[in-house]
Amino acid sequence: MFYKVEYQKRAHQEVEKIFRVLLPEQGLAVREEQIRLCHEMLDTLLGERIALCDAGVGIGKTYAYLVACVLLRKYSMLTGRGNPLEQRPVVVSTSSIALQKAIVTEYIPFLSRVLLEQGMIQSPLRAVVRKGKEHFVCDNRLEQRIEAIRHKQKNAAQKEALLSLRKHYDMDTVKDLSGFDRRLVCVPKFCPRECPGRQTCRYQRYLEESKKQDVFLQICNHNYLLADAFHRREEYKPLLADYRALVVDEAHKLPEAARQMFGKNLCKDDIREIAYYLEREHQNVEARTLKAGMYSIFTIIGESHIFSHGIKENFQLTGECEFCLWEGIQMIERMMEQLKGVVPKWVLNRLQEAKEVLECFLQKNSKYVLHLRMDKEKIPVLCAASREIPQLLREMLWDREQALSVILTSGTLKAGKGFARTLQMTGLGGRTDVQSYVAESPFAYEENCLLYLPKTLRKCKRGSREEVEMVAGQIHSLICSTYGHTLVLFTSYTLMGSVYQILRDGIPFPMVEVWRHSQEEILRFKTMENAVLFAAGSCWEGVDFPGDMVSSLIIVKLPFAVPDPISEAEKETYESLEDYIQAIIVPDMQKKLRQGFGRAIRTETDTCVVSILDFRAVKGGKYHEDVMCALPPCQMAEELREVQDFIRSRKGVEYYL
Structure with missing residues (x-):
């Protein structure tokens, strides 16, 4: 002791x-x-x-x-x-x-x-980085894929990326590699022990080194x-x-x-991939049968649902859906029986996984929240999210x-x-x-950060022209008051696009608009002196804008989660809507708000104005106390003049050049 x-x-x-x-x-x-x-x-x-x-x-x-x-x-x-x-x-x-x-x-x-x-x-x-097999190249599968595209037309950059995998076994280090190629050349889930390349396999060497x-x-x-x-x-x-x-x-x-790990998903790309593996095993008839049968199922399910929420919708087991799911299960079972001993076990496992998803939807498995989402081709993806995370x-x-x-x-x-x-x-x-x-953060927020909650905000109908024009007017005034140097965070791409259209010709500073994961646009913004960046989604966290690059952070709306089938299922476990809001909705909003707020001050010497343009956040607003509780103590302002005064008092002459 x-x-x-x-x-x-x-x-x-x-x-x-x-x-x-x-x-x-x-x-x-x-x-x-x-x-x-x-x-x-x-x-x-x-x-x-x-x-x-x-x-x-x-x-x-x-x-x-x-x-x-x-x-x-x-x-x-x-x-x-x-x-x-x-x-x-x-x-x-x-x-x-x-x-x-x-x-x-x-x-x-x-x-x-x-x-x-x-x-x-x-x-x-x-230290070693451990990653799943899907991140690494299988040398045998790589050579098969290179041979398959040797005499076919293919995007030059993607072809070059594929060939470079002969030198780089970690696919995350290679640019321009297509998602389809990644899935076809990665190490399979089940490596056969009798694989002829096992002794020289780069993935096996990596495993030995990590242990x-x-x-x-x-x-x-x-x-x-x-x-x-x-x-x-x-x-x-x-x-x-x-x-x-x-x-x-x-x-x-x-x-x-x-939720991703223990959920079950099935999409058109999954079927396309399984069919490719069947074709490679010379099972062309089965590959065509699988694609035709499963594409028909996706079509019938898609036509049976109206996606009122845009990209996600609860699954409804209509009579037509029930019949097509049953047929799909029977088709895969027959196919697995015929292919037993003919194709590798891991291909049969992929078919089994697809069958399990169909069974989950047919049986309306209560352990999962069953819902649909649309892929890029507007084809439904079958999603089963676990309720037991x-x-x-x-x-x-x-x-x-x-x-x-x-x-x-x-x-x-x-x-x-x-x-x-x-x-x-x-x-x-x-x-x-x-x-x-x-x-607590070591940054002196009370000295270096001003929280602006404009008292001129008014309640507008969500998605209305009045809302768009009010938000655009507030943003225009703030951009001019801080001489650019602005990051505007939206919770809606639709609102972002509408506001951008109004302001793009009326702002005397460069404007950049980021749609989802456009790293090139973010890098372009960082090279400009006093630009304005419109962003949503992933830009609420994980991006770094130190110094005067972002001296004005505008949060357009409080980041409440958009209702979806998973949140609706969680709501059912609470006795009242108010209990659910206080236990789930508000805490999740506060976390997201803190993430967005974190884009403002990135070093000890940074100074920034943070503006929230949501009438629910201002003094007397429904969520004002929740907002104040989530953020560190800052100087407070309600009038635009105070924003201008703060910027002038904190920035030197070079800031305006």
């Missing part, structure tokens, strides 16, 4: 030295909240507990948990006196490929060098973490090496990853027999005054061993 306390004390002393001496010597700032966060994380890891750590913008949470993990490994090895179990790696799960890459290429090499030079560790830190004893960190995305947990529960071979601690970064996205997370991740230390961290785990929504979504509700910690 004495040794354990002594080593724990020594580990915390090293936290102080690393963040107050060693990292500042390398140019990093001392941040008190970052140091406190690291101490909290270290206690969680050493104490084999679970912690929710809400880390504000600019904390530097990545260094905080990496240092805690290094010290866990160092001091648990000492206290374990060489027990090989104590040398198990740590898993870091994220939702972002960019963050995974940064940890491997920037954070870990930097920390390793600094700690080695100081003698705090004895060997370099090693070496000196690997300190295994880094993966949330889907891979959940797939490994599923394998362990079902007593399949685990995907990850046995680990003693887990850090879930960007943890607010874990429930959504689980919190329970599944609890069973597979948190209720493990083997002791496990867990840190869940993000900038938006806390909603309003607490963590209730996060606890509920992640399956941690009701546990007594879960701690929570809030690390």
Whole structure:
């Protein structure tokens, strides 16, 4: 016991030295909240507990948990006196490929060098990124695909990308690779042991490298973490090496990853892909039969539904739908029976998966929310979303027999005054061993940020011309008041397009409009001096605009989630609509609002005006208190003149040039 306390004390002393001496010597700032966060994380890891750590913008949470993990490994090895179990790696799960890459290429090499030079560790830190088979090239399938397109016309850039896979086995590193080619050349779900290329397989070499004893960190995305947990529960071979601690970064996205992982989907592309595999096995008749039968099913189901919500709609089991689903199941069963022993097992498994989706819809399986969404070709996709996500997370991740230390961290785990929504979504509700910690952002919001809630806003009919013109007028005034340098975040692409049409010829600054994932447009905006960026969707988080690039952030509407079949099903579990709004709708809005607000101030010296153009957010508005509770303390303004005064007082002459 004495040794354990002594080593724990020594580990915390090293936290102080690393963040107050060693990292500042390398140019990093001392941040008190970052140091406190690291101490909290270290206690969680050493104490084999679970912690929710809400880390504000600019904390530097990545260094905080990496240092805690290094010290866990160092001091648990000492206290374990060489027990090989104590040398198990740590898993870091994220939702972002960019963050995974940064940890491997920037954070870990930097920390390793600094700690080695100081003698705090004895060997370099090693980290590997673990990804699913669909990210890597199967050499045999690649050569088959190259041969298949050798004499066919194909987009030049896509063909070049395909050929480059002979050098690059990780497909995420190759640009212009088509989604169809990715699916055809990736490592299959089931690799045959008798594969002739197994000895030289680049994917097998990658697996062997990742399992070496000196690997300190295994880094993966949330889907891979959940797939490994599923394998362990079902007593399949685990995907990850046995680990003693887990850090879930960007943890607010874990429930959504689980919804994708444990849902069932079937679309036209899935059928097209299975048919391709059948053709490659010289089963052309079966391939044509499958495509004709399944395309007919998609058509009948699509014609039986009116998509009143645009792209999503609840599934209705009409008589016509019931009959076509039954026929589809019978067709696939006959086909599987005929093909048994003729085609590889993994092709039969793909047919089985398609059959299971049809059965789920035919039987109206109550474990799922059954709904449809439209693909790009306006063909319905059959979607079955699990109703048991919190329970599944609890069973597979948190209720493990083997002791496990867990840190869940993000900038938006806390909603309003607490963590209730996060606890509920992640399956941690009701546990007594879960701690929570809030690390406030080091940025001086009260000095550097002005929150503008214009008192001139009025209620307009949603989607009306009056609403569009009012929003456009407010945005025009703000853009001119801050001399461009503006990011405008919308919750609706329709409203964004309408406002853009009104303003594009009346603003004396460059304007850029982003539709969904247009990284080129975002990069173009960053090269301009005083431009205006209209954005929605993914731009609410994960994009960085430091300095004067964004000195005015305009949030057009409070980011309430658009009702869909999944949220409607969740609403049914509450006694009243008001209970549902307070427990689910408002906390989710607050989290999204915090994400959007985080685009405003990205460094200690940034200054910004944040405007919310939603009458429900202003003083006296229905959600004013919820908005104020979600955001850090800022200076407040209700008149445009105060915005102009703030910008003039914070910006130099060069800002206007």
